[in-house]
Amino acid sequence: GENVEQHPSTLSVQEGDSAVIKCTYSDSASNYFPWYKQELGKRPQLIIDIRSNVGEKKDQRIAVTLNKTAKHFSLHITETQPEDSAVYFCAARSNFGNEKLTFGTGTRLTIIP
Amino acid sequence: GAGVSQSPSNKVTEKGKDVELRCDPISGHTALYWYRQSLGQGLEFLIYFQGNSAPDKSGLPSDRFSAERTGGSVSTLTIQRTQQEDSAVYLCASSFDRGGEKLFFGSGTQLSVL
Numbered sequence: 001g002e003n004v005e006q007h008p009s010t011l012s013v014q015e016g017d018s019a020v021i022k023c024t025y026s027d028s029a030s031n032y033f034p035w036y037k038q039e040l041g042k043r044p045q046l047i048i049d050i051r052s053n054v055g056e057k058k059d060q061r062i063a064v065t066l067n068k069t070a071k072h073f074s075l076h077i078t079e080t081q082p083e084d085s086a087v088y089f090c091a092a093r094s095n096f097g098n099e100k101l102t103f104g105t106g107t108r109l110t111i112i113p
Numbered sequence: 114g115a116g117v118s119q120s121p122s123n124k125v126t127e128k129g130k131d132v133e134l135r136c137d138p139i140s141g142h143t144a145l146y147w148y149r150q151s152l153g154q155g156l157e158f159l160i161y162f163q164g165n166s167a168p169d170k171s172g173l174p175s176d177r178f179s180a181e182r183t184g185g186s187v188s189t190l191t192i193q194r195t196q197q198e199d200s201a202v203y204l205c206a207s208s209f210d211r212g213g214e215k216l217f218f219g220s221g222t223q224l225s226v227l
Contacts, residue, residue, distance in 0.1 A: 043219065049214075098161065103158070
């Protein structure tokens, strides 16, 4: 089955700086890669996703890049703000079998004012 | 309903008792997942239902855990003979399409086993 690794597990950045979270996946048949944000005490929510036919996608201050050859994808947050502090989860979905979504282990991002 | 609904929101039980956790997915959503999240930890996959297909139970940690989904809608996660290590938040999520695209999570059930 699919295996998703996520790094780093914790990340602290100064407000206004950029943050990058990286994930690798094992199944070359995976074709869908979402990112979820979980604020303290709240449920995870989808913030951005990318499909395997696209190399990069942006939405305001967040962007995701995908390298299919290397089987890794990254979340980039620019001009970080205190409200970006949360746990971020990447995930990957295989195009075969039951197409189950597999999550990474999460990154706790702290924005330092 | 407007979102994924889980009940109860909190459950305190004694070790050895059975518990049932309920999930009401968004109407029309065919995919339904159960996850477990211990304090400060990641999303541990438990079970995945997709339409009328056989569920993927590969994440259930022991035979004390079981889940069913009746009529392709409401799902119940049952934990028999609860242990203290079962204490966690149990999250349910649903999506319209196969494969968990655009998952919507419920607010979870906080289970505490004393």
